[in-house]
Amino acid sequence: MGALIFIVTLFGSVLIIAYHPPFVQRFLKFFSSIQLLVIDEVGVQKGSESEKRILFSILDNRVTSKKPTILMTNLGIKDCGLVLGDRLYDRIRSKCVPVLFKGNSFRKPATPDVFD
Structure with missing residues (x-):
């Protein structure tokens, strides 16, 4: 049985679509409705109030429907609250279990031949 998994990076840029009323x-x-939604780079965009409201609506619908959502960020707990706002941060904290990954970055430093 297949499952629909949707991975979104830079979620704020995807939210631009929602600014057009016919698409909201x-x-x-x-x-x-997606069975598993993965949102990467949470907080990178430092979204507008509209983006926060839309993200809140999506998360609220998913929580109500008991659908899993994975949020990934490089922000610390305190920074998440500042960037996402109290309402959205409270919703996330009430239904999410944080998992901390510690360690060095696996990304290698760029060198002059990176585009060769």
């Missing part, structure tokens, strides 16, 4: 309900319905 379709956008929310799509992201609320």
